[in-house]
Amino acid sequence: MSTTHRVTGPASRSPVLARRGMAATSHPLATQIALDILKQGGTAVDAAIAANAALCLMEPTGCGLGGDLFALVWDPASHKLHGLNGSGHSAQGLTLAHLKQILGNQPHIPLLGPLSVTVPGAVAGWFALQNRFGRLEMAQILAPTIAYARAGVAVPKIIAAAWNDNLKRFEQGQAQIPQGDGLRTFAPRGRAPLEGEVFTNPDLAWTLERLAVDGRAAFYSGEIAQKLVAYLGRVGSFLQKIDFQEHQSTWVEPVSVNYRGYDIYELPPSSQGIAALQMLNMLEGYDLQAMGHNSADYLHLHVEVKKLAFADRARYYADPDVYPAPVTALCSKDYAAQRRREIDPQRAQARVSAGSLGGSDTVYLTVADSTGMMVSLIQSNYWGMGGGLVPDGLGFMLQNRGAQFTLEEGHPNAYAPGKRPFHTIIPAFVLKEGEPWLSLGVMGGEMQPQGHVQVLCNIIDFGMDIQAAGDSARYFHFGDNDPDGHQMTDGGSLALERGISRNVREALVQRGHQLRLAPGSFGGYQAIYWDRVQGVYHGASEMRKDGQAAGY
Incomplete structure (x- = not known):
């Protein structure tokens, strides 16, 4: 940790x-x-x-x-x-x-x-x-x-x-x-x-x-x-x-980015895993610790990078046998730097587009x-x-x-015979210095990449143990995208769990975020951390589900 x-x-x-x-x-x-x-x-x-x-x-x-x-x-x-x-x-x-x-x-x-x-x-x-x-x-x-x-x-x-x-x-x-x-x-x-x-x-x-x-x-x-x-x-x-x-x-070959010395792995499309990698790449350019955990600055930044990653998700992620997504470009540090320039630290973006690349329920x-x-x-x-x-x-x-599937002809995720649809479900894994470090996942449709990023920031940036990292209050940003990757809902809406203060909520509204009533679930998280120095597994299963972590 x-x-x-x-x-x-x-x-x-x-x-x-x-x-x-x-x-x-x-x-x-x-x-x-x-x-x-x-x-x-x-x-x-x-x-x-x-x-x-x-x-x-x-x-x-x-x-x-x-x-x-x-x-x-x-x-x-x-x-x-x-x-x-x-x-x-x-x-x-x-x-x-x-x-x-x-x-x-x-x-x-x-x-x-x-x-x-x-x-x-x-x-x-x-x-x-x-x-x-x-x-x-x-x-x-x-x-x-x-x-x-x-x-x-x-x-x-x-x-x-x-x-x-x-x-x-x-x-x-x-x-x-x-x-x-x-x-x-x-x-x-x-x-x-x-x-x-x-x-x-x-x-x-x-x-x-x-x-x-x-x-x-x-x-x-x-x-x-x-x-x-x-x-x-x-x-x-x-x-x-x-x-x-x-x-x-x-x-398939898992895809990774290095976030502050940790190699974060997700699966490539047809799943949405690389959205989490894109978000982490963009977040790496900021001092999150200085902002403070779940502060208005911190949450605003998370939501804005989520919007950018999900605009790319709507435009580029699909069955790789039909449309090989430009995964390397999407997950590059240069591309993350390009996308960061589109973020206004004081104002929520109403509509964002997919970047130019030069070329529910779950268990x-x-x-x-x-x-x-x-x-x-x-x-x-x-x-x-x-x-x-x-x-x-x-x-x-x-x-x-x-x-x-979309019904939009010519879109990478358009329906076709014998084709895999775009998928929301994503497992994650972290290596440190080439060795296994953390296995994790967060259930729940579009919450999954957002949940992965929040939990990883809780652990890596703020030093929480893996149980507290999952139990900590979360945000869930909603915003459907059209086939061209434009957000259709003027910046979407933002749900915040209890534990995020009233002052933070008011500050986010002032920046243009549209708050909504919290949904029934902010995901469901399980994780195992491997302490290879001591030879001990640490297990976590969060409070939002009926689950359990246990070992022997």
């Missing part, structure tokens, strides 16, 4: 310390499952998959087998950080012209219903990770969740509230959701489970049992795939057998094992629980990630 300037942060519980293994997830039982897998001889990757599977049952409001996955893995054997893009593609048999004809005058792909469904990539991601870095059989990894799915699991407070909110949204959009097993699966009492009620999902248990026996093929060409394709064909999706058969996860978890392997993994159905479609007898909802 930084020792040059320490801010104690908010009143907060201590980080969890352990030497042999550590897990931090958004549900205590998923954390315990991860530790059990480590104690059975599994690697950090085995444990991360087990925890993710558990969250698919226990926190379906944020993830599921119908969604996608991204991961960063520090492998001590190769002494290298590996990246996995486990996201799926759009239907090969649907063109942009045909899609626009179906949508008529609708300007966007709807969040609910069959048109936003893309091939679920999470299961393929599990097997890609396990085949490369795992030690246990998948049957052993999935066994705890299968048992919980049949016996039942008590629903905690925050997940229960999110569950209820999701089902209300589905009721409001009922006309867009074709018939399936959604209510039987996720509202067995005719409503969302209440806090403390027991939820079972025997259909999900069946699906996981097929994966345990028949492996990846069950989901993409076997019995599960047959059920998926039959259901999707019935409800009006254009996804077909070939879309599942040809799906592959992609190993995040992190696990570390006794060998030094560390995993930073994030998984999501995109908007809440997904698009409302639950295939018959499978126990999970399909993602609505395809709603992230």
Whole structure:
């Protein structure tokens, strides 16, 4: 941790310390499952998959087998950080012209219903990770969740509230959701489970049992795939057998920038990870310590660099197989210096453009094992629980990630057949002097890059421990972008958590920021810090979720 300037942060519980293994997830039982897998001889990757599977049952409001996955893995054997893009593609048999004809005058792909469904990539991601870095059989990894799915699991407070909110949204959009097993699966009492009620999902248990026996093929060409394709064909999706058969996860090279001596790693597009890197590059040119933590100067600067990075995000980030984004240029120090010149330290920018380059809901978890392997993994159905479609007898909802495509012809993220949509979910990792230092993530759509940057500044610039860094009050800037990268809402709006003073709020309003009521969530953070001098892991799971960090 930084020792040059320490801010104690908010009143907060201590980080969890352990030497042999550590897990931090958004549900205590998923954390315990991860530790059990480590104690059975599994690697950090085995444990991360087990925890993710558990969250698919226990926190379906944020993830599921119908969604996608991204991961960063520090492998001590190769002494290298590996990246996995486990996201799926759009239907090969649907063109942009045909899609626009179906949508008529609708300007966007709807969040609910069959048109936003893309091939679920999470299961393929599990097997890609396990085949490369795992030690246990998948049957052993999935066994705890299968048992919980049949016996039942008590629903905690925050997940229960999110569950209820999701089902209300589905009721409001009922006309867009074709018939399936959604209510039987996720509202067995005719409503969302209440806090403390027991939820079972025997259909999900069946699906996981097929994966345990028949492996990846069950989901993409076997019995599960047959059920998926039959259901999707019935409800009006254009996804077909070939879309599942040809799906592959992609190993990618992580992208990094050096921020004050720390190498911060994110995944390249199709995810939004490099937005965090762009923000850090711009912030590095300022003395944040002198401004003071969460002061008006500090928050104003953060919001302004966020606007610039997100304007680039709207213009340049897309499926690299279709549009290779200029990642090197976007993450360069020279480009950051160019963009800094556009910032007025006393006035909020109303509209910003993408730079000239010369040429929801989610779950995040992190696990570390006794060998030094560390995993930073994030998984999501995109908007809440997904698009409302639950295939018959499978126990999970399909993602609505395809709603992230734009319908603007010629745009890098325009819809096209067999294409990955732009993705918001991002894991992060930090190396110091070439060695693993920190695995972290912050859930929540556009909050994720903003959350990464805030937590990293709390740790690196202000010397907070990893628990206080996550519990500290956050900002969340909202501002949709048009296809050319211009902000559409005159500078967007800014939500501030309790803990940021009234004087700071008034000063931000005077600079032109439009404050809004705080949303329900400012993300959900987990982290593991590795103290290699002492040989000790430090784990953190923040107060905004039902989660837990634990080790042994």
